[in-house]
Amino acid sequence: MKNPYLTYPAKILRIQKESSDSNLYTLKFEDPKVQKAFRFNPGQFVVAGLVGFGEGPFDICSSSLETGSLEICVRQAGAVTKRIHQLKIGDRLQIRGPYGHGFPMNKLANRNLLLIGGGCGFVTMRTVILDYLKKPSAKQKLQVFFGVTSERDLLFANEFDNWRKKIDLYLIASKPSAAWPHQVGLITNLFDKVKIMEKVGVLACGPPIMYRFTLERLKKLGIPDTDIYLSFERRMDCAVGVCQHCAIGSFYVCKDGPVFSYDKIKDIPGAI
Amino acid sequence: MKPELTKLFAHLKKDYKIIAPVKKTRGIFLSRINDPKKVCFSAELTKNTFKEFLFPKKQTLFNFQGDKLIEPANSSYPKQAIFGISIIDLRALLVYEQVFRHDPYYQNYRNNSLIIGYLSLASTDQTFGIFEERLEEDTLEHLEFDVFALATPAGIHFFSGSSKGRQALIGAGIENFENIEYVGPVRESGLDPLMMANYKKVKNSFERHRLVWEELGRRCLACGKCSLVCPTCFCFASDQVFGQTKRTGRKTRRWDTCFYSEFSRVAGGHKFLDTIAKRIYFWYEHKFVRIPDEFSIPGCVGCGRCIAVCPVAIDLRQTLKDLAQPPKTMKQLVKK
Ligand SMILES: Cc1cc2nc3c(=O)[nH]c(=O)nc-3n(C[C@H](O)[C@H](O)[C@H](O)COP(=O)(O)OP(=O)(O)OC[C@H]3O[C@@H](n4cnc5c(N)ncnc54)[C@H](O)[C@@H]3O)c2cc1C
Ligand code: SF4
Numbered sequence: 042m043k044n045p046y047l048t049y050p051a052k053i054l055r056i057q058k059e060s061s062d063s064n065l066y067t068l069k070f071e072d073p074k075v076q077k078a079f080r081f082n083p084g085q086f087v088v089a090g091l092v093g094f095g096e097g098p099f100d101i102c103s104s105s106l107e108t109g110s111l112e113i114c115v116r117q118a119g120a121v122t123k124r125i126h127q128l129k130i131g132d133r134l135q136i137r138g139p140y141g142h143g144f145p146m147n148k149l150a151n152r153n154l155l156l157i158g159g160g161c162g163f164v165t166m167r168t169v170i171l172d173y174l175k176k177p178s179a180k181q182k183l184q185v186f187f188g189v190t191s192e193r194d195l196l197f198a199n200e201f202d203n204w205r206k207k208i209d210l211y212l213i214a215s216k217p218s219a220a221w222p223h224q225v226g227l228i229t230n231l232f233d234k235v236k237i238m239e240k241v242g243v244l245a246c247g248p249p250i251m252y253r254f255t256l257e258r259l260k261k262l263g264i265p266d267t268d269i270y271l272s273f274e275r276r277m278d279c280a281v282g283v284c285q286h287c288a289i290g291s292f293y294v295c296k297d298g299p300v301f302s303y304d305k306i307k308d309i310p311g312a313i
Numbered sequence: 314m315k316p317e318l319t320k321l322f323a324h325l326k327k328d329y330k331i332i333a334p335v336k337k338t339r340g341i342f343l344s345r346i347n348d349p350k351k352v353c354f355s356a357e358l359t360k361n362t363f364k365e366f367l368f369p370k371k372q373t374l375f376n377f378q379g380d381k382l383i384e385p386a387n388s389s390y391p392k393q394a395i396f397g398i399s400i401i402d403l404r405a406l407l408v409y410e411q412v413f414r415h416d417p418y419y420q421n422y423r424n425n426s427l428i429i430g431y432l433s434l435a436s437t438d439q440t441f442g443i444f445e446e447r448l449e450e451d452t453l454e455h456l457e458f459d460v461f462a463l464a465t466p467a468g469i470h471f472f473s474g475s476s477k478g479r480q481a482l483i484g485a486g487i488e489n490f491e492n493i494e495y496v497g498p499v500r501e502s503g504l505d506p507l508m509m510a511n512y513k514k515v516k517n518s519f520e521r522h523r524l525v526w527e528e529l530g531r532r533c534l535a536c537g538k539c540s541l542v543c544p545t546c547f548c549f550a551s552d553q554v555f556g557q558t559k560r561t562g563r564k565t566r567r568w569d570t571c572f573y574s575e576f577s578r579v580a581g582g583h584k585f586l587d588t589i590a591k592r593i594y595f596w597y598e599h600k601f602v603r604i605p606d607e608f609s610i611p612g613c614v615g616c617g618r619c620i621a622v623c624p625v626a627i628d629l630r631q632t633l634k635d636l637a638q639p640p641k642t643m644k645q646l647v648k649k
C-alpha cells in the first residue's frame with residue numbers, strides 16, 4: 042500500500058526574492074523517477090516542509106507544462122515557513138503531492154478568462170498565466186487582476202513585462218506609496234475601470250473578504266455561478282481528505298478543492 | 314465462563330494479546346487481559362472502544378535519520394484479538410474501515426487484529442433510540458468482523474466473517490459455525506431511513522436553526538470529551554519532533570478534536586471555526602451529513618457515549634429533536 046504521507050526530497054535549484062516576505066523556490070526532486078512522474082494541473086498544491094520541523098500546503102506556481110522542475114512561492118508566516126526561508130540553494134525540501142483538483146482548464150479551453158488574485162492568493166494564477174504564454178490560444182484571452190496592499194507585496198513583478206505581451210494585467214494597491222503608478226483601491230474597484238470580456242470564466246484566489254465583494258460584482262455582470270471558480274484556504278494536515286481539518290460542508294478543501302465552482306459551495310454556511 | 318469461549322481464548326492466547334471487556338470500578342472497559350476468567354460477558358457497551366486499539370491516541374508515522382524517513386516495522390503492530398465488540402460499535406468500525414482504507418497505519422493495525430463481535434440475546438437494548446441494535450437476518454452481512462459470538466440460551470453460536478476468523482475458530486476446535494459473507498455496508502433496501510431523516514435535519518442548518526446552535530455554543534465547554542469517547546470520531550493532527558541524537562526524530566500523529574479552537578487556525582491566527590457554536594455544528598455536520606455523503610453510512614451509531622460524558626448534559630437526541638422543529642423566530646422567543 043502506497044503511503045500517502047511519504048515525502049520526497051527535492052533540491053532547491055534557485056531562490057528568488059519576490060516581495061518583502063515571499064521567496065520563489067525552484068525545486069527538482071532528487072529521484073529522477075519521482076520528478077518524471079510529477080504532473081499537476083493549474084490550481085493544485087503540494088505539501089512541503091522540513092524533516093523535524095513540519096510541513097504545510099503550498100500552491101504550485103510554475104507552468105504545468107514544465108516537467109523538469111516545479112516552483113512554489115513561500116510567504117514567511119510562521120514556524121515552518123520561517124525555517125524554509127533560512128534554506129539556501131542546494132538545500133532540500135520534503136515534498137508530497139500534488140493534491141486536490143485545480144481549475145478545470147479543459148472545460149475552459151475555449152473561454153476567455155478573468156483571473157483575480159488577492160495578495161498571496163495570486164500565487165496560483167502564475168501557473169495559468171505561464172501555461173497560456175507557452176501555449177497561447179486564438180480562442181482565449183486573459184484579463185488578470187492582481188490586488189495588493191502596497192507595492193512591497195507584489196509577486197513576480199520582474200515577469201510582468203513579459204506577461205503583458207500576451208495578457209492584460211491590471212494592478213491595484215490599497216495603500217501604496219506615492220510613487221505607485223497603477224490604480225489605487227481594492228481589487229473590486231478594477232471592475233469600475235476595466236470592461237470585462239464576454240463569455241468569461243472567472244478564476245479567483247484570495248481571502249474570504251475579497252470573495253464576498255468580488256462575487257457581488259460578478260453577479261452584477263451576470264456571470265453564472267457555474268463559471269466562477271474559487272480557490273480556498275483552510276487549515277490542513279493530512280491533505281488526503283481524512284483528518285477533517287479542512288472540511289467545508291461535505292467537501293474537503295484538500296481533496297475536493299482547493300478549487301470549487303461557486304455553485305457547489307454557495308449554500309454551505311461559513312464557506313465564504 | 315462459557316466453555317466454547319474458554320476454548321477460543323485458550324487458542325487465541327497462543328498468537329494474540331487478548332483485549333476484552335473487564336469490569337472496573339468506573340464501568341466496563343475493553344482492556345488487555347492475561348486471565349480469561351476476568352472477561353465480563355454482560356455484553357453491555359464498554360466505556361472505551363476498539364478505536365484506541367486500532368488507531369492509538371498517538372502513533373509514529375515515520376522515524377527519521379537526517380532526511381531519511383523510515384516507516385515503523387511491521388513487528389511494531391501488536392497481534393491482538395479484540396473480543397466483545399457490540400453491533401453498535403461494529404457499525405462504528407465500518408466508518409473506520411471506510412475512512413482509513415488507504416491508510417497503511419490503520420491497515421497494519423487492522424491486519425494484525427482479530428475482531429470478535431459479541432451480543433447476548435439476554436441483554437437489554439442499549440441504544441439511545443438513535444439506531445437499533447437488534448440482530449436481524451441481514452445484520453451481520455453488512456458488518457466487518459472476523460468472528461461474531463452470539464450468546465443464546467442454548468449456548469454460544471459462532472459466525473465467521475473472514476478467512477482469518479475461520480482459521481481462528483477451526484484452530485480452537487470450534488467446527489460448528491456459520492460463514493457470513495460481507496456484502497458492503499449498505500443494505501439492499503437502500504440508505505438507512507433514520508440516517509436520511511437526521512441528515513435532512515442537520516444539513517446546512519447553521520443559519521436556519523441559528524438559535525439552536527447558538528444555545529449549544531453557549532452551553533458547550535469545548536472540552537472535547539464527547540469526541541474522545543465517540544467510536545466514530547477519528548480526526549487527527551500530526552507533529553514532528555527531534556529525538557535525543559542529532560538529526561533523528563519522529564513524525565507522529567495524535568487524536569485531535571474539532572472542539573478545540575486551534576483546529577481550524579491558519580498562519581496569521583485566523584480561525585475559520587472561531588466560535589464554539591460553529592465547532593459543535595461542525596461536529597454534528599461531520600457525523601450526520603459529511604460521513605453519510607461520503608460513505609452512505611451513518612456517522613453516528615447511537616451509542617450514547619457522548620451523552621454520558623458531557624459535563625453540561627448536552628444530548629444529541631434533544632438537538633435532533635430541536636432541529637426537527639420549525640426554526641424559532643426572534644419574535645417567538647421574545648414573546649416567551
Ligand atoms: C491550498 C493552500 C495553498 C496555499 N498556498 C500557499 C502558497 O502558495 N504560498 C504560501 O506562502 N502559503 C500558502 N498557503 C498557506 C501556507 O500553507 C501557510 O502559510 C503555512 O502552512 C504556514 O506554516 P507555518 O508553519 O509557517 O505557520 P504556523 O502558523 O506556525 O503553522 C503551523 C502549522 O499549521 C498549519 N498551517 C498553518 N497555516 C496554514 C494554512 N493557511 N493552511 C494550511 N495549513 C496551515 C501547517 O501545517 C503549519 O505547519 C496555502 C494554504 C493552503 C490551504
Ligand atoms: S451517540 Fe455520540 S458518541 Fe455515540 S456515535 Fe453518536 S455521536 Fe458518537
Ligand code: SF4
Binds near residue numbers: 533538540622
Ligand atoms: S462533552 Fe459536552 S461540553 Fe464537552 S465538548 Fe462535548 S458537547 Fe461540549
Ligand code: FES
Binds near residue numbers: 278281283286287293
Ligand atoms: S487536510 Fe486532512 S482532510 Fe483535508
